[in-house]
Amino acid sequence: MDPECSRLLPALCAVLADPRQPVTDDTCLEKLLDWFKTVTETESSLLLLQENPCLVELLSQAFKFQDLSSRVVSFSLRLAGIFAAQENCFQYLQQEELMLRLFGEAGPLGLLTWNVPSVRSGWIQGLCSLAQHPSAEQFLVECGALDIIFALQGDSSLFVASAASQLLAQVLALSLQGQDTPQLNMLDDDWPLCARSIVGFLENSLQSGTTPQVTKALNVLTSTFGRCHQPWTQTLWMRLGTPVACLLEKEPVPAGHSLADLLLSMARSPVFGSSDCDLWVTLAQTLNRLSPTQAGPLALGILKLHICPQALKTQALGVLLQPLVCILEAATQPPGNLLCCPPGLLDGIERSPSISDTLLASTSSCISLLCQSLAHLGELQPLLGVARPGPWPQAALLQATVTALRFGNGSAVPVSNVGRHLCGVLAGCVRVQRAALDFLGVLSQGTGPRELVTQVFEVLLQYLSSPGSSPMVLKKAFQATVQWFLSTSKVSSFCEPDLYTQPFLRELFPVMQKRLCSPCWEVRDSSLEFLIQLTTRWGGHPGFQQALLASDVPELAEQLLQDPEGYVRASAVVAVGHLASRGLHATPSSPEHPGAQQRLLRELLHMLSVDTEGFPRRAVMQVFTQWLRDGHVAMAEDPEQFVASVFQVVSRDLDWEVRVQSLELAHVFLAQTLRPPDCPYAVTLPRVSEPVPLVEVLRTLGRAQVLDFALRALFDCDRPVAQKSCDFLLLLQARTTPDSGLQGSGCGPDATDVEAALQAWQAGEQGQPLGELVPEVAVAVLQALDLEGLRATLAESSDRVEQSPQSLLQDMLATVGTLSEPEADCY
Structure with missing residues (x-):
């Protein structure tokens, strides 16, 4: 143990043992226990106690005061179990007469805190820790702890009862450890004393005829067969298999679920894996009787x-x-x-x-x-x-x-x-409708006769159009419809809604029109999500486009950009973005409506600047990023102006996810600026485009306010934003090496300009804009930054602040003011 921790332990143990002192919270006590577990895994518990007698004093004082906090009592029990897991330390605590006082019948049972479930749970967890060696087995029999464990099987706290069941299974396995089946027969005299008591308790419980008692015994056996795959488990089943089988003769079968869990636990064990095992006969009988x-x-x-x-x-x-x-x-x-x-x-x-x-x-x-x-x-x-x-x-x-x-x-x-x-x-019945729609979607993974698939689409359309369908049922119907669309398109040679589903589409979109006008916002949102899925998968196919444009669905989706519910507005943004990227506008660009694309772009920009909820603004940024990546016509004419207008808005956004998505947009813009994509509609063969000079790239990023935003984002209080900014600037920094060609411009950066830029960048921590940086100054700033070191720092966990055991002990002592630090008289 660290010497500084040893120095702090006496004061901490004194605080914990004093009922007058305020007790720290459970989180600190849990961390303290974790630390002791770590220490005892690498060091001798006996040596630890001998070098720190305050720990023994804490354990001996834990039950002298009736008004001691239940947290401290539970902590002490668990701590004693951690130390006693090593046999020599267990014997040392025995000599100090601590084990009987902690875990025996005369121990915590006499305290008022025993009525608190956490104390009983601490007692069980302490025994779970120490039940690792033969001395512990003998102690449990002699001190009467086994009877307490039997009683706790029916504890009023489900957590305590479950832990007691696990403990009994662990003790049984410890007692029979190393026992071979030939040496262990059905006679009581051949069983170890501890195992004999536990098996007797289980037999009596199974034969009691009361469901709670039977359930306790079955739970212990389930834990035993689940954790132990030793040969002695066969003998245990030979001993208890008959009373278990007798449960099947009762009407009704008691503890049916627990019985099923037991049999499945045994069936998974390699000990009972042979095909001729009588366990399979019992399983078949149980299926018939439950x-x-x-x-x-x-x-x-x-x-x-x-x-x-x-x-x-x-x-x-x-x-x-x-x-x-x-x-x-x-x-x-x-x-x-x-x-x-x-x-x-x-x-x-x-x-x-x-x-x-x-x-x-x-x-x-x-x-x-x-x-x-x-x-x-x-x-x-x-x-x-x-x-x-x-x-x-x-x-x-x-x-x-x-x-x-x-x-x-x-x-x-x-x-x-x-x-x-x-x-x-x-x-x-909504429950059955939801379950059946879920299963119908699963069945889409297979095939079926044509007439049956027709019936599937008919019943789906009934649920989609029925005014009685609840929002959740409607959502399930949408999901099943998409799954069946995918299934039928797989067998279609063109991977699109075929002639088989085309009539369904013509009936579907009028239904969706009504759903998009529903007074229930969940229905509107589910309908938009369904539209997004359909458009993503089939938006480029003529049959789908024809059915969609023949309806009012695109116009209604665009109207939902003004929906009062934020979730609906966000889904509407994504839906309209998908439709627009495929030319499926409510009012597509034409000689009569030449500005439809730009009008939608302006509307989304306005939404990005004024919407009071984060979800719609995040959706707008996702759509903008995808549009820029795909070369959408709304920004193809002047992508720099488009990006500049976006960053002018998001520079004031307080939502960290919007800022992260903005930096993703910056990544796409940088990639396209460094090497503009070839036009996919060119009639000639594409040729490799020349890389854009770095000077021009930096000027473009400066005019579009991208560089200013990325540099200030390094100071962002939200780590994902700073990480994204760091990645972006590292990509740019890699291009600004000394041989990048920038020095060839003949005008190297002035030292005064570089210093001024760095000072302005530092001021950006307060949110002040940097303004446009000339290329030479931008390169100097990028080269001056230790971005690799910053990325390594940001990659550390959020608790990178020192969390050593020493700091934990200091924090716990500081809460009660017992740290020996200079005190100042404030008066």
């Missing part, structure tokens, strides 16, 4: 296993498919024939009447089961060969999902009593 909502997560977990019998995977897939089978049957089968399954959907899978019963039992059970099935199948679909036990029933799942959505919006015509019941339950 309720449908409990069996769903278990089925999904089984399908994700890398090693699993094929028959069990087939059974698990059937559990997930059957709710959708019931939906299909309710819409397609005559009354009284509910169990007649559509061909190919459940081939080789045993039907479970309980699933149908659950769907019909109540509204909540129906909705929960259906949403769960859709979510699990959606998660399963991308896991092609890993999880699928057979062919993926794409067509049937498409039909079932479309049917569920039609039940949800009331457009389905049920042909049975069951169908009428489901229609009444699902009509207007």
Whole structure:
């Protein structure tokens, strides 16, 4: 330990042990514990205590005062555990009679602070730290701590109960460490004393018949099999497998979710990985015995296993498919024939009447089961060969999902009593609509019959046009539509909305017109985001352009630049920017409207200067940067004037993201100024353009106010802005080397001008503009800056200010005024 830290420790320990002193916050105590952990990983804990007896004094004083802060009590327990993790230090603390006082039955249980969950949690965490060696195992049995751990399994605090469960699993593993299966049989006498007590507790809990007790035992076993993959776990299962299996005979099965977690934890262990293990039989029985909502997560977990019998995977897939089978049957089968399954959907899978019963039992059970099935199948679909036990029933799942959505919006015509019941339950149910639309989007990764895909677009259009669709449902419908557009364009030879989806587009844009005029701002925003996605992907294709321009969507999008909601204005900026870059204006440039491009440019510049919210201004800068990068016609005539007008505005902007985006614009402008791009519309072959002289580049950057902005941005209080500015100036500095040709101008920089420029640049920290720098002075300024050093400094983390243990101790002592520093009499 650092000598200065050792010097400060006695004062700090005295403060912590004194109930009259104000206690520092939890963050400092956590940092202090982290420091002690680091120290004990490299040094002897025993030597640390012997050289710093104040630490032992702190631990001995921690429980002498009833009114000691619960923070300090918890800290002391955890600190003692850190020291006692080394066996020789544990024995030293034992000799000092500290371990019994800290962790025994007569310890903190007698304090009022034991009622505080953080103290109980500190007690558990302390034991977790010290339970690393045989001496700790014997101590836990002898001091009565094991009984306390048993009791804490049912603690009122979920955090404490969970930690106690993890601790019990850790102690069991410690007790059985090094035990071989042949030496460990089913008889109690062959088990270590500590393990015997824990296994007895687990057996009693499993056989208690009460769900809380069963849940505690299953959670401990789940932690044990999850963290330990030793041979002795087989013997443990031989001992406890029977009472676990007996749980399946009860009605209903107690702690079903915990039981599923246990079995999956075992199935992932290599100890139980053989295909002939009886664990698979138990898993199959559990799938049949759990309720449908409990069996769903278990089925999904089984399908994700890398090693699993094929028959069990087939059974698990059937559990997930059957709710959708019931939906299909309710819409397609005559009354009284509910169990007649559509061909190919459940081939080789045993039907479970309980699933149908659950769907019909109540509204909540129906909705929960259906949403769960859709979510699990959606998660399963991308896991092609890993999880699928057979062919993926794409067509049937498409039909079932479309049917569920039609039940949800009331457009389905049920042909049975069951169908009428489901229609009444699902009509207007936002949860099911959202889950079904999500799954419909996932199914776009596959293919389907033409007539089914037609039905997909029909039901999507119904949801997009329905006034009853909630904003979230509408957003999901937009997302699914984009996914299906992408899917159908992949099979199109021209990668554009084909003749198959063209009729849908003609109906879609009138619907979007209504959505862009919605009184709900979330709907307007989602509609604009949808328009952006469509334009980005298909804005250059004639079919899309024709359908778009035949509607009022471009004009409405431009009107939303004046929307009262900032998020909508930001989305409108991006949408209008995408449309304009493809010539899809509300009023495109023509002899009748020659200034449409410039008018939009002026409107966005005005928005950049006056909009009171940051999101729209950031969006404007992103659009401007993309326009400059693409050579948009609005700035092609005079890009320098365009950039100058932008930087005149953003130089006063207080939003750091706007300033960062401005420097990105400067990067693009510099690249184009150094080597202007060839015209893509030239009728002759492109020729390599000559690089622009550096003198002219610097003059251009000066006139456009780019250099002034970048130099002042080095002083920006927001680090990302300074970093971006540094990168830009480094790029420019690399071009201003002594052999850059600037000296050939015959007029080297005057020393007075250089000094004046540097002073003016320094004054830029206060926000004063530098003015236009002549090229020679600009080069001198750039060469005078240590930009590499500045970039290295900026790359350091935000807590680069010294955070040493010494400074931590000083800060903690300073809060209570115990640092021995010269005091001044202010009076």
